[in-house]
Amino acid sequence: MPIVTTTEMFEKAYKGGYAIGAFNVNNMEIVQGITEAAAEVNSPLILQVSAGARKYAKHVYLTKLVEAAVADTGLPIALHLDHGADFDICKSCVDGGFTSVMIDGSSLSFEDNIAVTRQVVEYAHDHGVVVEGELGRLEGVEDDVVVSAEDSSYTRPEDVQEFVERTGVDSLAIAIGTSHGAYKFKPGTKPQLRFDILEEVAQRLPGFPIVLHGASSVIPKYVDIINANGGKLVDAIGVPEDMLRKAASMAVCKINIDSDLRLAMTAGIRQHFNEHPEHFDPRQYLTVGRDYIRELVKDKIVNVLGSDGKA
Ligand code: G3H
Ligand code: 13P
Ligand code: ZN
Numbered sequence: 001m002p003i004v005t006t007t008e009m010f011e012k013a014y015k016g017g018y019a020i021g022a023f024n025v026n027n028m029e030i031v032q033g034i035t036e037a038a039a040e041v042n043s044p045l046i047l048q049v050s051a052g053a054r055k056y057a058k059h060v061y062l063t064k065l066v067e068a069a070v071a072d073t074g075l076p077i078a079l080h081l082d083h084g085a086d087f088d089i090c091k092s093c094v095d096g097g098f099t100s101v102m103i104d105g106s107s108l109s110f111e112d113n114i115a116v117t118r119q120v121v122e123y124a125h126d127h128g129v130v131v132e133g134e135l136g137r138l139e140g141v142e143d144d145v146v147v148s149a150e151d152s153s154y155t156r157p158e159d160v161q162e163f164v165e166r167t168g169v170d171s172l173a174i175a176i177g178t179s180h181g182a183y184k185f186k187p188g189t190k191p192q193l194r195f196d197i198l199e200e201v202a203q204r205l206p207g208f209p210i211v212l213h214g215a216s217s218v219i220p221k222y223v224d225i226i227n228a229n230g231g232k233l234v235d236a237i238g239v240p241e242d243m244l245r246k247a248a249s250m251a252v253c254k255i256n257i258d259s260d261l262r263l264a265m266t267a268g269i270r271q272h273f274n275e276h277p278e279h280f281d282p283r284q285y286l287t288v289g290r291d292y293i294r295e296l297v298k299d300k301i302v303n304v305l306g307s308d309g310k311a
Helices: 007-016 028-041 051-057 059-073 087-095 110-126 157-167 195-204 220-228 241-249 259-275 282-305
Strands: 020-024 045-049 077-084 100-103 130-135 140-142 145-147 171-174 210-212 252-257
Touching (some): 007 252, 020 077, 020 282, 028 045, 028 059, 028 259, 028 282, 045 059, 051 059, 051 077, 059 077, 077 087, 087 110, 100 110, 110 130, 130 157, 157 171, 157 195, 171 195, 195 210, 195 241, 220 259, 241 252, 241 282, 252 259, 252 282
Parallel strands (some): 020 045, 020 252, 045 077, 077 100, 130 171, 210 252
């Protein structure tokens, strides 16, 4: 099976009340940990690549790794550009074998966001590639861009229909209170998401796939292992898993997870070095990092996303 688009995955996920995990990949061990987990539980997957990942690993290495994962597992896997900042990076990924791209015009005015998103959709659709757009702005860190709480904004449900109609996007990322990174909510406050916005968006766009960014749960187990082995993560707080389950049962068909992968891999490697300070073969500690990613992703698929058995 070749790398697929997200069209069929989203149709089934919407109808079935579950979501597809979109996991960020940066190297071979991350790709293997994620895809081996998905193979164990027969789940479709989206593997996504940021501009930072392309800079770190090079486009060609990442596409070849994902092609290898498809050959190895036989799973339906989509290769997606995460947070494309402009037309040029989206075009480069369309030309370079991606099956899905995100054009993130969320920092632009409504009209400028529509214009650049429309331009990407025209090019991508001509090449059989699907497009995710974004309305509303998440707080947190993406690549080198830091979005402060004051600059973040919830999606306005009254804008979504016009945006989707005028751009032709295939899915839409919305802002309902999640944020990027490991520090999502103020310590001592109860994490809250604007499910009322999600509900209203779903009513205005019946059957249309919605995307949730910033959806790592910052699982305490991994934070504790990191801190018990020389790390320093103070007040790291993520999105509670029951909220993600609720979103997946609604119109959310794609749930983006990166920080949880970083935390799991780092926890495994830190623990390994603490237990084996004499080790210096990367295969020894990267094996543990990969094992931790496999365990995390399997748990996400089965207990949060509900995409197990749907490949
Ligand atoms: O949304 C951001 C993702 O976590 C990707 O992070 O740009 O540091 O690769 P990155
Ligand atoms: P997290 O930082 O919550 O993992 O979000 C990742 C993301 O939204 C990638 O686009
Ligand atoms: Zn994101």
